[in-house]
Amino acid sequence: xxxxxxxxxxxxxxxxxxxxxxxxxxxxxxxxxxxxxxxxxxxxxxxxxxxxxxxxxxxxxxxxxxxxxxxxxxxxxxxxxxxxxxxxxxxxxxxxxxxxxxxxxxxxxxxxxxxxxxxxxxxxxxxxxxxxxxxxxxxxxxxxxxxxxxxxxxxxxxxxxxxxxxxxxxxxxxxxxxxxxxxxxxxxxxxxxxxxxxxxxxxxxxxxxxxxxxxxxxxxxxxxxxxxxxxxxxxxxxxxxxxxxxx
Ligand code: PEP
Numbered sequence: 001x002x003x004x005x006x007x008x009x010x011x012x013x014x015x016x017x018x019x020x021x022x023x024x025x026x027x028x029x030x031x032x033x034x035x036x037x038x039x040x041x042x043x044x045x046x047x048x049x050x051x052x053x054x055x056x057x058x059x060x061x062x063x064x065x066x067x068x069x070x071x072x073x074x075x076x077x078x079x080x081x082x083x084x085x086x087x088x089x090x091x092x093x094x095x096x097x098x099x100x101x102x103x104x105x106x107x108x109x110x111x112x113x114x115x116x117x118x119x120x121x122x123x124x125x126x127x128x129x130x131x132x133x134x135x136x137x138x139x140x141x142x143x144x145x146x147x148x149x150x151x152x153x154x155x156x157x158x159x160x161x162x163x164x165x166x167x168x169x170x171x172x173x174x175x176x177x178x179x180x181x182x183x184x185x186x187x188x189x190x191x192x193x194x195x196x197x198x199x200x201x202x203x204x205x206x207x208x209x210x211x212x213x214x215x216x217x218x219x220x221x222x223x224x225x226x227x228x229x230x231x232x233x234x235x236x237x238x239x240x241x242x243x244x245x246x247x
């Protein structure tokens with residue numbers, strides 16, 4: 001069984017002040033003995049301030065993106081070593097917004113995954129199908145292919161040591177959520193693809209999770225927690241969702 005985890009993707013929202021405020025509220029409310037690990041993914045520029053605020057809390061920090069390169073003449077990029085240096089334990093790779101808006105291919109995502117792991121940062125590999133792919137009954141094939149691209153580059157064991165987030169593209173930021181059955185079907189298929197080594201891999205669901213739909217999703221046998229976007233920007237709502245991972 002994967003370990004319970006709740007992750008909040010703040011995306012490109014907020015100011016330095018609002019990031020500090022949200023981090024402070026979370027650190028005040030999060031118990032040190034909470035069962036699930038909580039991670040926040042602030043905008044890159046706000047990571048140092050958030051990292052300072054959360055230093056004595058049990059909340060981990062992650063980045064929303066990473067370069068596939070380790071250092072050198074790559075203007076505008078940030079390496080996994082730099083993220084580690086700023087206190088990041090995790091990094092998102094292959095978020096659907098990176099794939100769709102910034103054209104990241106399965107190969108680039110796999111290289112980013114490898115760069116993160118090589119530096120000692122745990123990648124959270126995001127996978128998921130578009131609405132038209134679901135309509136064409138291609139969901140399981142699309143997700144398996146996205147995961148296979150990473151397995152081909154780094155090997156199955158390394159993928160099993162990461163976290164995988166199933167996030168149907170049509171459910172991200174839309175208010176639409178996969179039903180618990182739809183989500184479980186994909187999570188079970190991912191578990192099967194990973195084989196024996198993947199029995200303890202943490203698998204998250206993401207896509208318009210809120211405190212109203214989280215309980216049923218997190219009850220599914222192959223769902224170990226959630227990757228939450230919009231609802232993670234409000235401390236009370238995110239805390240309520242986190243409690244449901246532990247229920
Ligand atoms: C996300 O950004 O990964 C996400 C799932 O967003 P939202 O919860 O807003 O759909």
